[in-house]
Amino acid sequence: MGTRNAEDRLATGSGTEPAVDITDLYAAHRLQLVRMAVLLVDDFGAAEDVVQDAFAALARRPDAVRDPSKTLAYLRVSVLNTARSALRRRRTARAYAPPDDVAPPGPEDAAVLAEEHREVIVALHTLAPRQREVLVLRYWSNLSEAEIARTLEISTGTVKSTASRALVALEKAMSGTTAGKEER
Incomplete structure (x- = not known):
């Protein structure tokens, strides 16, 4: 062998x-x-x-x-x-190209964001209570239209129309806030 x-x-x-x-x-x-x-x-x-x-x-x-x-x-x-x-x-x-490193937000970014949040909150308080409730539940609490309707005891159609009108009113209030700011 x-x-x-x-x-x-x-x-x-x-x-x-x-x-x-x-x-x-x-x-x-x-x-x-x-x-x-x-x-x-x-x-x-x-x-x-x-x-x-x-x-x-x-x-x-x-x-x-x-x-x-x-x-x-x-x-x-x-x-x-x-x-x-x-x-x-x-x-x-x-x-493979790794994603670009995004620099962490600096202090000026935090200040700008804080100012924008403040402006949104001020504009939000100019809305009617129902409009403010719908926007807060929808965009801050991330509820669906059906959940908002159950919470506020209104129809989903009312939630949709209220949200639409509230966004238009909020945009007008925000443009008034920034326009007044630019005049200063």
Whole structure:
């Protein structure tokens, strides 16, 4: 038995020993498969990983190849498919552009926002009570029109029309607030 080479043992597969000796197969064909993988993935480290993955897959499923003489062909196909997957992952990674870092809001941003909130609240108090209630429930409490209707004991149609009128009135009040501010 010691004089037979790895390919002879692949082809025969006696009943007492496994049909494929992965260790001998690895020793005999690893370099050839790595060379093939290098041409596919253009990186020696990645090529070694591709070949290692192909042999690991064969070791996990030694019954994947029914005919031992086709084991090398199976490994070549496995290397090819794994190289394709590696190239797809590489292409996806290169295409990914992380979102631009947005600077945290500074003190001036907080001041502007606080002023805008103050102006909205002042304008909100100029609305009729029902209009103010509908807008607060809709936009601050995030209730649906049906939930607002149940809460205020009015129809959903009334909620819709009140919200529409309230937004128009709020916009007018806000433009009056900013116009008065610009005159100063």
